[in-house]
Amino acid sequence: MKVAVISGGASPEHDVSLASGQGIAEAAAELGHTVIALVIEPDGTWRDGQHEAIELLQACDVVVPALHGQGGEDGVIQGFLQQLKVPYVGSGIAASAVGLDKHLAKAVLRAHGLPVTPGITLRGADLRDPEAAHQQLKAAGLEFPVFVKPGNGGSSYGVTRVTEPAALAEAIATAAALEGQILVEQEMRGREIDLAVMEFPDGRVEAAPALEIHSDPGQPFFNTTAKYAQGAGEQFVVPAPLEAELAATLRRTAIEVFETLGCEGLARVDFFVPADGEPVVNEINTFPGFTAASQFPRMWATAGMSYPAVVQNLLETAHARAAQ
Incomplete structure (x- = not known):
């Protein structure tokens, strides 16, 4: 396929997005796809100019909007791509917009009986x-x-x-x-557990083995410094050591969150698990960090899927959905 990978963006997560986009582009090229890398600058302009970007996007089979935060994960780029009638990886306009808006996402989940952080x-x-x-x-x-x-x-x-x-x-x-x-x-006292949820070309939605975050004791919580400092990935334990019943509850709830919000393609659902209570949903990321060291690919690696295999599945799923 001819694949465009969009990264960068105007949100504070610009550099994180560049790293995600580079990883995805390299994996797609390794898989034999023709890859076009497009970058949105911090001021919101396209590096190659928006007119040129539109022409490149419309010539592609699938677009990967590897963008995090506002302007990329909130439905804006998804609406732009739908207007161009270009297939893309990940959730659509509504699920992206609600997923990034923490207030709205929790209101929807709460209305469906799903436990969320108070x-x-x-x-x-x-x-x-x-x-x-x-x-x-x-x-x-x-x-x-x-x-x-x-x-x-x-x-x-x-x-x-x-x-x-x-x-x-x-x-x-x-x-x-x-x-x-x-x-x-x-503040929820307990364990921080993440679940990677992914859709497959046949419509199946599955969750990989859970990951547990052991926060850096030198930081007040799992903050930006803790997430992106050298060696940050050493804080991830995957698969998380969970009793079978808890693991099943988390997997089932993560998929329910994904489906309740109308997500597509992929998402990472983050939980808190109190020592004396049921798991609660902290938030959902409809396009989570996607370097080889990021939580999402690492969870699927534990399930036996390599980084390129995950990228291939996302491309095939987006392509199959567009063909329906």
């Missing part, structure tokens, strides 16, 4: 009134420590762990600098 959403005047935000936290029954995070985005950019009310104002300002809607969520 929290509140702040926007507008609340972002400028930390005391009002604190009162909302108390009214919702949330206790410190809490996590303050942008309502959209990933890679832990703009996320702060807050242990006392006095630090709330600065954390809100940090998150609000990236996004006009922020979440304040209860």
